[in-house]
Amino acid sequence: MSPAELFAQPFMQRALIAALLTGLAAPAIGTFLVQRRLALMGDGIGHVAVTGVALGLATGASPLWMAVLVAVVGAVLIEVIRERGQTNGDVALALLFYGGLAGGIFISGLSGASGAALNRYLFGSLTTISPQDVLVTMVLAIAVVGLCVGLAPQLFAVAQDQEFARVAGLRVRFYNVLVAVLAAVSVTVAMRTVGLLLVSALMVVPVATSQQLTRSFRTTLAAAMGLGVLASVGGLVVATLASYRATVAPGPTIVLLALGCYVIAWPIGGWLRHRARLREPFAEGQPDLHERTGEHPHDHGPGCGHLAVPHDDHVDYVHDGHRHAAHGAHYDEH
Amino acid sequence: MTTPQPGTAVSMRGGNVSLGGRPVLRGIDVEVGHGAFLALMGANGSGKSTLVRALVGLNALTAGEVRLFGTPLASYDAWERIGFVPQRATATSGVPASVWEVVAAGRLTRRRLLRPLSRTDRAAIDEALEVVGLADRRRDAVSNLSGGQQQRVLIARALAGQPELFFLDEPTAGVDLPNQQVLADTLALLKERGATIVLVAHELGPLAPLVDRAVVLRDGRVAYDGPALRDHEVHQPWFAETHTHHHHHEPHHTAPGTAPVQVDHVPHVASPIDRNGGAR
Structure with a gap:
């Protein structure tokens, strides 16, 4: 057949x-x-x-x-x-x-x-x-x-x-x-x-997967339902196709497929959260001291390769563990 | 919305509250008039949070009664007039929720079942976010905000329901100074609009200029009820009376229409070596 x-x-x-x-x-x-x-x-x-x-x-x-x-x-x-x-x-x-x-x-x-x-x-x-x-x-x-x-x-x-x-x-x-x-x-x-x-597993794993990538409840709910359908229908299809060669039960296939989605989403979620944390604006307030950076080899700007993070009304460029803010013709340490 | 009646916004008469069989509040008489800004103060464990929770029905009374806008709590149902800001939960829930979603939950007091958000609902949510200055963070997960910003989200949630009577449980606890200032500005705006505000605070900080009446609890009883106090005065047994050393509080300390001052019936709690305490 x-x-x-x-x-x-x-x-x-x-x-x-x-x-x-x-x-x-x-x-x-x-x-x-x-x-x-x-x-x-x-x-x-x-x-x-x-x-x-x-x-x-x-x-x-x-x-x-x-x-x-x-x-x-x-x-x-x-x-x-x-x-x-x-x-x-x-x-x-x-x-x-x-x-x-x-x-x-x-x-x-x-x-x-x-x-x-x-x-x-x-x-x-x-x-x-x-x-x-x-x-x-x-x-x-x-x-x-x-x-x-x-x-x-x-x-x-x-x-x-x-x-x-x-x-x-x-x-x-x-x-x-x-x-x-x-x-x-x-x-x-x-x-x-x-x-x-x-x-x-079918109640929890799709939710755990989708919340790796979402920031709101409604998208989590919708994505979890989508992933649930993907896992259950996909698991059934996979199990059916595999049944030509071996005995494959649909139930465990569905759960393993759902878990597979989680394994893929987890590192992506971790990377997204890491990135969001780096780009989080710095706390308001200026340093009391006016500390100039030393000789600076290049101009900071879009595409200079240094991460620009909002700080009050300007951006700080994250530079080897320092924060450089443009001030006239030089850079300040913030 | 009903016309504002001249009476009181919220009152407790002879209120006793026990938590797990332990009497926490005893014989509390408090009345808050329309448009008042009342600070409930006192040391940790004095029962101030228990009192505000009893006023909104989260703690049951073992004696006495609470009335909201003149209606006994048991039969009260106009919850859209009440805005409650609970103590900030330390743990966020298991699923991410955006700032907008949490604030939108405050609109449930006015929404009917199974109806989508109306244009009025959306406008109220947007305005609440504007007032607390978080309109640009509406899509962010609440768990990504700082403690002070989370507190502002909870206030925006109460604001979204457009209530007239606010209860805030320790809104300044664990909140940094810039966020406390935003909080104070928000509450000043509400006061200007004629809202009644009952606020639990350990320390008032930037909120101090707004408060026009203070109730100090000590060991579950009202120890002071009168004009606003500065933070350090709350923890002194003689309250604001350092220079005059009155032995009795005169009735003029009681705001019109409020419960009688009970300070005279409070047991003296200062230790024997408390220098100034001996003056009483």
Whole structure:
């Protein structure tokens, strides 16, 4: 079967749709989680959702809906623990995380469900998605993206400064719970794509990548969603093409591709920040002493090779660790 | 916007606040009239930040009541009239945010859900940035600014909502002198426009000429309520009375319509070797 025929198959098209929507939704909510320094919350919800999937498999109910239900309950519980308990918040979260994972494996063992069935949810199984699952994924993903983008000003304000948001009259608790619920929903949206154990990567890694290069929240959000789509659709395509030669799972391919983008962006971001720091204007105020430079071999100006940095109403030229400022026919040390 | 009523902008009557079960503020009576510029002063731990946070509803009262524009805090909802400038957070958030975006958040008190920014909103944000002198840094990440500039961003955020009553929690803490001057100029402009300003300060610095009333807290109680004090006077037990050595503060120190002076009921806290303290 040629690649063109392969991508024309219905199951492949369903997989592409699911990958595209997951790539959009997971980084959208992930940006708000990273902003609130809750990058691992997605991971925690993913672990809790394992119990939901196992319950669904054991009872014959839809694993997707059971996962949504249990993940939402878990996310709200995490949010309540975070808000109430200041002392041992992260320990309480850890208890919930591992309780969820252990509970899921325990229940699936009891019910005698095959390990392969649970594995599809743990590590993703894009190509076995049923038409109903695609429909549910579409609805949920569009809801997540719509709320994240539509309520972005409110969610941004609450995540940036809770106290200011409260005095501005925003219902902070409502928005906190909303973020938790949206995170839970996008975890379950992404579980068929990258799997519950890797879901957090798609929420966090594109955000970490885009913030290497951005200075504002909105561009970070947009770039993270773009990178998420690139990684998830790209990962699926790469995995499919590679499957002619070897067994390549789409989930890990997607995550590795996202990480690859980060590895490329990181040094560029470091170089940009270094450059910005060098060009940062010098603090205002003139030196008290009028100190002339010695004999100066050339005139400073555009293209002289020395970095020009703004200082008050003029520019200083950075010259071998000195700052030279033009003063009449000579240069002063600033 | 309602017509300015003659009464008070914000008041606390018999306010007690406990943090984690520890009584921090006890029996606070403060009233701030429209257009006043009040400085809440006192040593570290005296409860001045707790008081301003209680006035905006961030700290719950265990007794007494707070009224904003005559409405009890619990049923107050006209938050667009309030501008709050919190203490500058030391840590910036996990995702970069531009100066413009942070200031635009101040506009949320007047925006409705799921509506894009109107032209009025954008104009208010631009004006707030102009007032604090950061219009040329609007695209920069807040984390790239100095501490003083970050403080100015937080003030611009409060300004963007065009409130009438400002609460500022330690706006001068850790801010260098040029930035303090910009801050003072900004607040002078607000005062000129008729805004009411309640400001927490350890030291006033360039803000001193603006203040027309000072409330000094000591150990969670109001120790002084009267005309503005200079920085060093705040930490002296006799406040501005060095030359006259009054044994009782006369009522003329109380600004019209303010709570009675409580200085006489405050336990004397000077140490035995405090030379001047013995004079009282």
